[in-house]
Amino acid sequence: MFAKEVYVRRRAELAQKMREAGQNGIILFVGNAEAPAQYKDNCYKWRQDSSWLYYWGLDEPLMAAVLDIDSGAETLFADDVDIDDIIWMGPQPSVRSKADAVGVAGTAPYSAVEDPVALALKSGRPVHFLPPSRYFNTLRLQQLVPGGKPSEALVKAVISQRLIKEDIEIAALDHACYLGYQMHSVARDAIRIGIVEQDIVGQMEGVALAKGWGVSFPTILTQHGETLHNHIHDKIIEPGKLMVIDAGVESNEHYASDFTRTYPTTGKFTQKQREVYQIVYECNELAFSLSKPGITYRDIHLATARKMLEGLSALGLVKGDLDEMVAKGIAGLFQPHGLGHNMGMDVHDMEDLGENLVGYDPDQTRAKQLGLGSLRMARRLRPGHVITDEPGIYFIPALIEKFKKEGLGYDFVNYAKLESYYDFGGIRLEDDVLITADGARRLGPKRLPISPEEVEAAMKR
Amino acid sequence: MFAKEVYVRRRAELAQKMREAGQNGIILFVGNAEAPAQYKDNCYKWRQDSSWLYYWGLDEPLMAAVLDIDSGAETLFADDVDIDDIIWMGPQPSVRSKADAVGVAGTAPYSAVEDPVALALKSGRPVHFLPPSRYFNTLRLQQLVPGGKPSEALVKAVISQRLIKEDIEIAALDHACYLGYQMHSVARDAIRIGIVEQDIVGQMEGVALAKGWGVSFPTILTQHGETLHNHIHDKIIEPGKLMVIDAGVESNEHYASDFTRTYPTTGKFTQKQREVYQIVYECNELAFSLSKPGITYRDIHLATARKMLEGLSALGLVKGDLDEMVAKGIAGLFQPHGLGHNMGMDVHDMEDLGENLVGYDPDQTRAKQLGLGSLRMARRLRPGHVITDEPGIYFIPALIEKFKKEGLGYDFVNYAKLESYYDFGGIRLEDDVLITADGARRLGPKRLPISPEEVEAAMKR
Numbered sequence: 055m056f057a058k059e060v061y062v063r064r065r066a067e068l069a070q071k072m073r074e075a076g077q078n079g080i081i082l083f084v085g086n087a088e089a090p091a092q093y094k095d096n097c098y099k100w101r102q103d104s105s106w107l108y109y110w111g112l113d114e115p116l117m118a119a120v121l122d123i124d125s126g127a128e129t130l131f132a133d134d135v136d137i138d139d140i141i142w143m144g145p146q147p148s149v150r151s152k153a154d155a156v157g158v159a160g161t162a163p164y165s166a167v168e169d170p171v172a173l174a175l176k177s178g179r180p181v182h183f184l185p186p187s188r189y190f191n192t193l194r195l196q197q198l199v200p201g202g203k204p205s206e207a208l209v210k211a212v213i214s215q216r217l218i219k220e221d222i223e224i225a226a227l228d229h230a231c232y233l234g235y236q237m238h239s240v241a242r243d244a245i246r247i248g249i250v251e252q253d254i255v256g257q258m259e260g261v262a263l264a265k266g267w268g269v270s271f272p273t274i275l276t277q278h279g280e281t282l283h284n285h286i287h288d289k290i291i292e293p294g295k296l297m298v299i300d301a302g303v304e305s306n307e308h309y310a311s312d313f314t315r316t317y318p319t320t321g322k323f324t325q326k327q328r329e330v331y332q333i334v335y336e337c338n339e340l341a342f343s344l345s346k347p348g349i350t351y352r353d354i355h356l357a358t359a360r361k362m363l364e365g366l367s368a369l370g371l372v373k374g375d376l377d378e379m380v381a382k383g384i385a386g387l388f389q390p391h392g393l394g395h396n397m398g399m400d401v402h403d404m405e406d407l408g409e410n411l412v413g414y415d416p417d418q419t420r421a422k423q424l425g426l427g428s429l430r431m432a433r434r435l436r437p438g439h440v441i442t443d444e445p446g447i448y449f450i451p452a453l454i455e456k457f458k459k460e461g462l463g464y465d466f467v468n469y470a471k472l473e474s475y476y477d478f479g480g481i482r483l484e485d486d487v488l489i490t491a492d493g494a495r496r497l498g499p500k501r502l503p504i505s506p507e508e509v510e511a512a513m514k515r
Numbered sequence: 516m517f518a519k520e521v522y523v524r525r526r527a528e529l530a531q532k533m534r535e536a537g538q539n540g541i542i543l544f545v546g547n548a549e550a551p552a553q554y555k556d557n558c559y560k561w562r563q564d565s566s567w568l569y570y571w572g573l574d575e576p577l578m579a580a581v582l583d584i585d586s587g588a589e590t591l592f593a594d595d596v597d598i599d600d601i602i603w604m605g606p607q608p609s610v611r612s613k614a615d616a617v618g619v620a621g622t623a624p625y626s627a628v629e630d631p632v633a634l635a636l637k638s639g640r641p642v643h644f645l646p647p648s649r650y651f652n653t654l655r656l657q658q659l660v661p662g663g664k665p666s667e668a669l670v671k672a673v674i675s676q677r678l679i680k681e682d683i684e685i686a687a688l689d690h691a692c693y694l695g696y697q698m699h700s701v702a703r704d705a706i707r708i709g710i711v712e713q714d715i716v717g718q719m720e721g722v723a724l725a726k727g728w729g730v731s732f733p734t735i736l737t738q739h740g741e742t743l744h745n746h747i748h749d750k751i752i753e754p755g756k757l758m759v760i761d762a763g764v765e766s767n768e769h770y771a772s773d774f775t776r777t778y779p780t781t782g783k784f785t786q787k788q789r790e791v792y793q794i795v796y797e798c799n800e801l802a803f804s805l806s807k808p809g810i811t812y813r814d815i816h817l818a819t820a821r822k823m824l825e826g827l828s829a830l831g832l833v834k835g836d837l838d839e840m841v842a843k844g845i846a847g848l849f850q851p852h853g854l855g856h857n858m859g860m861d862v863h864d865m866e867d868l869g870e871n872l873v874g875y876d877p878d879q880t881r882a883k884q885l886g887l888g889s890l891r892m893a894r895r896l897r898p899g900h901v902i903t904d905e906p907g908i909y910f911i912p913a914l915i916e917k918f919k920k921e922g923l924g925y926d927f928v929n930y931a932k933l934e935s936y937y938d939f940g941g942i943r944l945e946d947d948v949l950i951t952a953d954g955a956r957r958l959g960p961k962r963l964p965i966s967p968e969e970v971e972a973a974m975k976r
Binding site for chain 2: 087090091093094095104145188253254255259265271285390399404405453
C-alpha cells in the first residue's frame with residue numbers, strides 16, 4: 055500500500071475530473087468478495103479489484119465506498135470483526151484505523167452502503183459506478199442500483215488517471231518485472247527433453263508465489279506456440295520444437311509483468327527456426343526503437359507488420375509490394391494479434407473498463423482486419439504509458455487453410471511453400487516498455503536474453 | 516476422466532434414487548464458467564464444478580445438461596468451436612464426441628438449455644437443481660429458473676452417492692495424498708530460521724502445480740497456529756516457534772488431499788512444546804484407532820476431546836471430572852473446531868450442498884457448543900467414507916479472555932497458568948482416512964512423519 059496522501063490525491067483528482075466533465079451525484083465503488091472455487095469457504099487466492107486498489111488501497115474483501123462528487127465527502131463501508139473472526143483470522147485492525155490509513159473521513163457498516171445509494175436514486179442524483187469485473191460485483195450492483203448502467207464518464211475519468219503511471223507505480227512495475235525475470239530464468243533453465251511441460255509451469259508459478267502474489271495471468275507454456283492462448287501443459291518436451299513461454303508475475307503490491315520468450319527445446323535453433331526467430335526479434339527491436347511520445351502505437355504496429363512481411367518475403371513465404379501487403383492485412387495471417395497492450399495493476403490494464411476506451415484515442419477507430427483488429431493499445435504515446443512490445447509469427451494450419459479456401463491473399467502468399475511450415479509452431483518475443491519524456495525504456499533491472507546468440511548462450515549446459 | 520460407463524451408471528443411479536424418493540421432472544446441471552480474477556479474459560485457474568465432474572465428467576467451461584427423471588433422456592448443452600477459438604485455443608474435439616466420451620445421447624447448443632427448462636416449468640414439471648457454488652451459477656440459475664430454489668431431494672440423492680467413494684475414487688485419493696506427501700516434505704525441508712514464510716508457500720504450491728492441479732485449498736502456513744485460518748505469510752521464521760502447515764494437493768483428476776503437520780522452527784521441540792504436541796499426537800492416533808464402520812464420528816470427536824482434556828489436566832491447565840468437562844464443552848476452548856470433515860473431489864466434500872446434510876445423519880442434530888458445533892462430519896461411519904482426522908490444541912488469547920470475562924469454565928480452567936501459554940501458538944496434526952469394511956486405513960502410500968521423534972529425525976540436517 056502507498057502512503058495515505060496518494061489515495062487522498064487520486065480521489066480528489068477523480069472528483070475534480072468528474073466535475074470538469076459536467077458530472078454530479080455520487081461515485082459508488084464496490085470492492086471484490088472472495089471468489090469461491092468449489093464452495094463459499096474454499097476460495098481462489100484473494101485479489102482485490104484494481105480500481106478499488108487504485109483509489110482506496112485497502113486489500114480486503116467486502117468493502118464498498120462512496121465519493122460524493124459535489125461535496126467531496128467520502129465514506130468507507132466495511133464491517134469490524136467479531137470474536138469468531140478473531141479465532142479464524144487473528145486480531146484485525148478496526149475499520150476506523152483502516153479508513154485512516156487511506157485518508158477517508160467517514161465509515162459505516164458494509165450493508166449501510168445501500169443508504170446513500172438509495173437516497174441518491176430517490177433524489178434523482180446520478181450514481182456512477184464502473185463496469186463489474188466479476189460475477190459477484192454484477193450481483194451486488196444489481197441489488198444496489200437495480201437496472202443501473204456503468205457510467206461512461208466515470209470510466210473515462212478513471213482511465214485518464216490510471217493510464218499514466220506515477221513514479222511510485224513505475225517503481226512497482228520495475229519490481230514486478232524483476233520478479234518476472236527471475237521466473238522466466240527458472241523456466242528457461244528447467245527446459246529438458248523428456249520432462250512434462252507441467253513440471254516447468256509448476257516451478258515457474260512457485261517462484262511467482264514465493265516472491266510475489268502469484269502469476270499475473272494464466273501461464274502459457276507450449277510447444278504449440280501457434281495456439282496463442284494454450285493452457286494445456288500435458289505434453290512431453292521433444293527435441294526440435296520451439297517452446298513459447300508467455301508469463302508474468304504479479305508483485306505483492308499488485309503490479310504486473312508480462313514477458314514472452316521462445317526457446318529451442320534442445321538449446322540450439324535449427325536453421326529454419328533461426329530465420330523466423332530473427333524476423334520476430336527484429337520486429338521487437340524495431341517497435342522499441344520507434345517508441346516515444348507523439349507516435350501512435352497503431353503506427354508502430356503497422357511498422358512492425360511491414361518489417362515482418364519484409365522478412366517473410368526474403369524467406370519466399372510472401373511476395374509483392376510491402377505497403378500494399380500491410381494495407382491488405384497480410385501480416386495478420388502470421389500474427390493474428392496486436393503488437394501490445396497497456397499494462398499496470400492488470401496485465402491488460404483496465405480491460406474490465408472496455409478495450410476500446412482504454413486502448414484508443416477519441417480520434418481513433420478500431421480496425422476490423424485480422425491482427426490490427428486485435429490491437430489492444432493504439433493510442434498516441436505519452437510519457438507514463440506502460441505497454442508491451444510482443445510481435446510474433448505463427449503458422450496456424452487452420453487459419454492458413456481458411457485463407458486459402460476463401461481465396462484471401464492469393465496475390466501475395468506462397469501457399470505451397472507455407473505447407474512446409476505446418477509443423478513449425480510459433481514464436482513470440484515480448485518485453486515491457488515505459489514511455490519516457492523523450493523515448494522509452496524497458497522495465498526491470500535486466501532484460502531476458504533475446505537475440506538468438508544470447509538465447510543459445512543462456513541455454514548452454 | 517473415468518471410463519464412459521462410470522458416468523452412465525452414476526446418472527442412471529441418480530435418476531433411480533430420485534424416482535424412489537417419489538420425485539419426477541428434470542434435473543438441470545449447470546457447469547462452471549471461467550472465474551474472472553481481474554477482467555473477463557484474465558481468469559483464475561479453471562476448475563469445474565465437482566458434482567458436474569461426478570456425473571458428466573467433462574472438464575470444460577460453459578456446459579449444461581438435463582437429465583429427465585421420468586424418461587431417462589439425457590442432453591448435453593455446449594457449443595462447438597469456431598475458427599477464432601481454434602486460433603486462440605487450438606483444434607478442439609466436437610461436442611458430439613465429448614458427449615460420446617461420457618455416454619450422453621443428446622447434444623444441443625449451450626443456450627438451448629433454456630428450452631427444456633422453460634417447457635418443464637410451463638407444463639408444471641419440477642426442475643431440480645443443486646445449490647450454486649459460485650456467483651456465475653447463481654446468475655445463470657436466476658436466468659433459467661427465475662425464483663427457483665435448489666432441490667433438497669436432489670441434494671440428498673447426490674450426497675448419498677458421492678459420500679461413499681468408489682474404488683476408482685479411492686485410487687485417485689491415494690494419488691492426491693501421495694502428491695500431498697511430496698508437497699509437505701518439500702515444505703518441511705525448506706524451514707529455515709530467517710526466511711520469509713511466503714518463500715515456503717511458493718515452493719509448496721509450485722510442487723502442487725507441477726504434479727497436480729494445484730493446491731486443494733489456500734495453504735495455511737504460519738507461526739501463529741492459534742489463528743486457525745491464517746493466510747498471511749509475510750513473517751520471518753524465528754527460532755522457538757511452532758510452524759503449522761495445513762495444505763493439500765488437488766490431483767489432475769480433481770481429487771483432494773489435506774494434511775497438517777506442526778514443526779518446531781529450529782527442528783527440536785522445547786519441553787513445553789513437546790508436552791502439548793504429545794497430547795495432540797495421541798488424540799490423532801486415538802481417532803484413527805477408533806475409526807471403523809458403526810461408530811459415529813461425533814463419538815470419536817468426543818473421545819478425542821476427553822483424551823485432550825486428560826492431557827491438559829496432567830499439565831495442570833484444567834482440572835475436574837473428564838466426562839463433565841467433555842459434556843460442558845471445555846475442550847472447545849482449546850480446539851474450537853471439529854475433529855474432521857468429509858473429503859473427496861472437494862477438500863470439504865460437497866460443502867456447497869450444505870454442511871449439515873453432508874455431515875449429519877437424519878437422526879443427528881448439530882450441537883451449538885464451541886468445538887463440537889464446528890464438527891463438519893458427525894455421521895455413523897460406513898465403508899467408503901473418506902474423512903480427515905485433525906485434532907489440535909491452540910492457545911487463543913482473545914478466546915481465553917472472552918471465556919474468562921464471561922465467567923465460563925471457572926470450575927475447570929486454570930486461567931492463571933494458561934497465561935503462560937499466550938505466546939505458545941497452536942498445534943494441529945491431520946491425516947486423511949478411508950473407512951474400510953472392518954476398520955480404517957490412512958490414505959497415501961506413506962504417512963508423513965508425525966511422532967515427536969519422527970519429526971525431529973526428519974528435520975535433522
